[in-house]
Amino acid sequence: MITVKNLTKRYGPVPAIADVTFDIASEETGNIIGFLGPNGAGKSTTIRILTCFQPATSGSAVVAGYDVFRESVQVRRQIGYLAENAPLYPEMRAREYLNFRGKLHRMSPAERKKAIDRVTERCWLGEFVDRPIGQLSKGMRQRVGLADALLHDPKVVFLDEPTIGLDPNQIRETRKLIRELGERHVVFLSSHILHEIEQICTHTIIIAGGRILAQGSPKALQEQISAGSKLITEIKGSEAEVESAVKGLAGVDSVQSEGVDGWCRLTIGANGSSDIREAIFKLTSEKGWTMREMRREVASLEDFFIKITAEQRLA
Ligand SMILES: Nc1ncnc2c1ncn2[C@@H]1O[C@H](COP(=O)(O)OP(=O)(O)OP(=O)(O)O)[C@@H](O)[C@H]1O
Ligand SMILES: [Mg+2]
Incomplete structure (x- = not known):
């Protein structure tokens, strides 16, 4: 579902990511992939490249069967992306915002209605879908961002630190939601919190200093970590x-x-x-x-x- 080979991105002399290589085949890895690393590790850089928001300096990447550099239109159709600081319009109601986003996906009015009903249910937005975004709690706004990412029913969903800044209850809810999403989508989520990744992910990739340090099942990873306990x-x-x-x-x-x-x-x-x-x-x-x-x-x-x-x- 996601194949990345020797991906490198340079802004200056020091690469933000260097030779990043991994292969996600959901039959083997399961559907919820954790991308774990400390601040500045290169998580967002990698995700921005895989979601066609930013070019790489070198390397290759295929997402849902399409080449990220040569077939970006097709890739974008197959993916949803919740960015680190998802831009939302505070004066718009969530439903209006999703409708506007549906238009960008060139959905017909009937398709938009169906899709909005679907994501409202899937992201547990309930009646909040008719509230102005600016009046929603951070956790609820995060769900609007998720609903947006899922609007066109993508195969792969990229979530860049989806629980950052949420309170413990909201974090618990978001994790539950992500687990549910994993039943229908491949979810690639970044985090700097080890136990968050352990709790929900079926496969983990660890990145630090722009390099992949380890990858495997959370259990294998836990064993590696507890070896130092x-x-x-x-x-x-x-x-x-x-x-x-x-x-x-x-x-x-x-x-x-x-x-x-x-x-x-x-x-x-x-x-x-x-x-x-x-x-x-x-x-x-x-x-x-x-x-x-x-x-x-x-x-x-x-x-x-x-x-x-x-x-x-x-x-
Ligand atoms: N636009 C940019 N120009 C220059 N350097 C950048 C730019 N964006 C990121 N970097 C650098 O690239 C490295 C990786 O950054 P990135 O944002 O990908 O890390 P991250 O793992 O997402 O970190 P965080 O947990 O803080 O979000 C950092 O050293 C960062 O300073
Ligand atoms: Mg980041």
């Missing part, structure tokens, strides 16, 4: 004894200990993705020690970015 535990006992016993457990990579008021506070690194919590609990109970805390400090996305960027540099 640490376990924090506090056990009562002699520091030397506790430390050496924990060090001897299978799967334990590193142990740092610190004595706090007779308690031994351990920061444990496990190798690979092994879960050592059960072994630690058993050890504590066998030795008759007391445990007052055990929690997993999951590596953040930033940690993950730093780790894989460093690995790439070494490679």
Whole structure:
């Protein structure tokens, strides 16, 4: 559905994206694709190129069977796009705005009516479709933008950070909506929030510094990330004894200990993705020690970015 090869965009000497390559075949990846990266990673640049809003410096891209550079008219017919700051006219009612957008898609009055009814329902706009856009909440305005992106029933929908600036309730609703959209469309959505991507996406592509760092299912990605996570535990006992016993457990990579008021506070690194919590609990109970805390400090996305960027540099 989306094939991107060696896509590069330069504004100045430093490329905004460099050699971006990925292939989305929804039979394999599922329909909801997460494009994850920190600020300035190149997410919007990539999306603007794939939606024919901006040319690339080099490389190629095919979306829904059409070449983004040579067949932009056909590509635009197959895609919907919700930009980072979707321009909406505050004085227009949502219905008027959608009608105006339908005219741009050259839909007949009857087609426009049908399409507006369809997207009003699909984006849960309800009676808000007859309110002026300027009077709508940010979350509701976002839905008008989504309704606009879906008006011509596109195969692929690009959503650039659709939940940014929304409150937790609106975020939850938007995620639910995106999940529903994934039943009928391929949804390509960008975000800088790891757990957002994990929750709704069937496939994830990670970009940072304009380069693709990793891609795969959210589960595979989570395993890669949790490989860098640490376990924090506090056990009562002699520091030397506790430390050496924990060090001897299978799967334990590193142990740092610190004595706090007779308690031994351990920061444990496990190798690979092994879960050592059960072994630690058993050890504590066998030795008759007391445990007052055990929690997993999951590596953040930033940690993950730093780790894989460093690995790439070494490679
Ligand atoms: N019009 C432009 N002129 C010059 N540089 C630009 C332009 N647009 C983007 N850039 C640069 O390209 C890089 C990628 O920007 P882009 O907006 O694609 O990132 P992003 O991943 O969408 O970030 P954010 O999460 O902040 O939206 C950044 O370093 C940015 O400064
Ligand atoms: Mg952006």
